[in-house]
Amino acid sequence: MYFWACYPLPPSHLRGTAGSATPILRFLRPIRYSVFAVPLAEKALIAQIRAKARRDPAIRIGIGDDCAVLQLPRGHEALLTTDFSLEDVHFRRSWHAPEVVGHRCLARGLSDIAAMGGEPLAAFLSLALPARLPQNWVDRFLQGFLALARQFRVPLAGGDTAQSPAGILADIVVLGSVPRGRAILRSGARPGDSIYVTGELGGGADALHRLYAGKRIKPEHYPRHFHPIPRIAIGLFLREHRLATAMIDLSDGLSTDLGHLCDESKVGAEILADSIPRASVGRPVRTVDLKDALHGGDDYELLFTAPPRNQIPRRIAGVSITPIGRITRGKKIFLIGESGKRSLLKPQGWEHFRGRSR
Ligand code: ADP
Numbered sequence: 001m002y003f004w005a006c007y008p009l010p011p012s013h014l015r016g017t018a019g020s021a022t023p024i025l026r027f028l029r030p031i032r033y034s035v036f037a038v039p040l041a042e043k044a045l046i047a048q049i050r051a052k053a054r055r056d057p058a059i060r061i062g063i064g065d066d067c068a069v070l071q072l073p074r075g076h077e078a079l080l081t082t083d084f085s086l087e088d089v090h091f092r093r094s095w096h097a098p099e100v101v102g103h104r105c106l107a108r109g110l111s112d113i114a115a116m117g118g119e120p121l122a123a124f125l126s127l128a129l130p131a132r133l134p135q136n137w138v139d140r141f142l143q144g145f146l147a148l149a150r151q152f153r154v155p156l157a158g159g160d161t162a163q164s165p166a167g168i169l170a171d172i173v174v175l176g177s178v179p180r181g182r183a184i185l186r187s188g189a190r191p192g193d194s195i196y197v198t199g200e201l202g203g204g205a206d207a208l209h210r211l212y213a214g215k216r217i218k219p220e221h222y223p224r225h226f227h228p229i230p231r232i233a234i235g236l237f238l239r240e241h242r243l244a245t246a247m248i249d250l251s252d253g254l255s256t257d258l259g260h261l262c263d264e265s266k267v268g269a270e271i272l273a274d275s276i277p278r279a280s281v282g283r284p285v286r287t288v289d290l291k292d293a294l295h296g297g298d299d300y301e302l303l304f305t306a307p308p309r310n311q312i313p314r315r316i317a318g319v320s321i322t323p324i325g326r327i328t329r330g331k332k333i334f335l336i337g338e339s340g341k342r343s344l345l346k347p348q349g350w351e352h353f354r355g356r357s358r
């Protein structure tokens, strides 16, 4: 594969206007970009990934051809999701071990499949790596990635490999499946439905605050940040038992993600501050601030709605399930405090480019 962005930059007098990019390409002869690749060149790296990736009989053709060839289970439809993991946006090399970056990269994709009540079938990994990146970083990234892939029995069935001019970029695509018409959508919540969350919230954000404050923290004391576990089994349980009317995964923070679900369902919500399960983190163990549980991203728990008549177990697949409020008519989301005081809950979770527009 050839790619124009990997040519050396044209002289400055040819740069500058957006329209100049295309004509320049005519003057440049293609260079195969693997020439500049990380210590292992593209072909060798792909061969290494191929050797390490788990094979699966459901994938007829995986790594090695132009496309993967695979079949969906009979009567199912495809779920497809893609998520970036960008250096200095989603992770920092000084904060996150390469295994953690690999784990989180795949976890983000699997969490989206969980949020639809689906089962993952195959993962695709596109990597852009700077030329000076040590091969050891790539090996350890793959180790973290493939360990989670094995745990969830998701074969790595393809991807792309390129040189990045700056920073590491990893894009994960996960293909999943769900029986036709049975995906749990964001749009199914109805006034009167109860709202539930899985696990505990705010652990991801609390870890991030500590990292920003320059503190050294141990990954084992902050598992939700460093090793989030996608809630696939819970999503499947809810879908198989037809328990949930709507669902979303909490990647950007409760206030933001509940906002997305309410927008799609054209409803509002009331959340009880006291009922929000706050994460226990650190040593000695602390409970995170309500603010982090409300607005912090990166927890990868599930939020779902269900009519009150549906019996929702207190635990599913070993994870606690907590009712935190209800869906209302109208479009607003209110937080109800200890004293019963209602305040408007604005989305304050993570949003890219927000800094630019405000
Ligand atoms: P093409 O040029 O046809 O896109 P490539 O040479 O980029 O093919 O890739 C060869 C094979 O290796 C393909 O099957 C592709 O899916 C797989 N592949 C490339 N990069 C990766 C990666 N980072 N992880 C997994 N598979 C990869």
Ligand code: MG
Pocket (backbone or CB within 6 Å): 001, 159, 160, 161
């Ligand atoms: Mg390719």
